[in-house]
């Protein structure tokens with residue numbers, strides 16, 4: 001710590017800015033640029049550590065998985081509604097972000113916390129994860145609560161979750177949260193209620209197994225969804241009439257037809 005830092009009225013440990021040099025968590029930003037992906041930079045700024053290549057890939061996949069989910073999620077509808085009033089880009093995107101809360105995106109953090117509680121219960125009561133998951137679900141059912149991170153209004157087999165778990169396995173990530181998530185899926189299936197883990201639940205389990213702070217999970221969703229919201233606001237303001245009545249469900253799609261990525265079997 002320099003003399004100037006010692007004399008400062010407060011300190012931040014995130015980024016040091018000096019003439020001609022910017023260091024994020026101690027790493028020169030110019031050296032990071034072109035060497036680390038955006039996912040790795042997000043991991044660095046939130047945890048203080050540089051991710052290994054497979055974990056950087058996993059972080060990138062988490063951000064890509066959440067970039068957009070069409071025009072019906074509350075954040076897209078809110079951003080479009082505000083955009084249709086003639087609001088600025090920042091106001092419309094901020095409005096969309098403000099709708100990311102406990103019931104939209106929040107299942108990431110809530111699921112991680114519930115999975116931790118299940119794992120802790122299994123340890124403290126010396127029972128299996130399967131038993132801890134069944135009793136947690138029974139208690140939730142009794143109190144009318146739902147298990148966050150499970151079930152989906154639209155997808156029965158969410159294409160994003162399987163890929164995220166595949167990348168997590170490739171990165172050697174499979175800790176208590178992911179194991180507890182599998183126990184919850186089994187407990188739902190045993191109770192004749194096949195409710196698969198959804199993308200929020202998968203992200204929550206993976207981020208928690210990466211040791212990240214659950215307080216940041218909703219923020220990671222906001223970081224990921226912002227490009228999608230910017231796209232929705234610009235499309236709303238360039239294609240649609242101001243102050244239109246936005247049907248929340250009945251809309252079509254007229255973008256590109258499905259196309260293969262170069263280098264994949266579909267290309």
Ligand SMILES: CC(C)(COP(=O)(O)OP(=O)(O)OC[C@H]1O[C@@H](n2cnc3c(N)ncnc32)[C@H](O)[C@@H]1OP(=O)(O)O)[C@@H](O)C(=O)NCCC(=O)NCCS
Nearest residue numbers: 105107145146147148149150151152153154195198199200
């Ligand atoms: C996402 C969600 C709203 C989709 O719900 P849906 O497909 O419209 O299903 P419904 O609300 O009609 O519920 C259907 C049945 O499944 C049950 N169910 C659905 N999700 C459940 C969950 N996560 N935990 C326990 N039970 C659940 C409901 O209680 C209902 O049971 P019933 O038929 O005995 O009354 C719902 O699964 C949910 O609340 N999940 C938890 C929150 C969450 O993960 N949100 C993030 C979504 S990406």
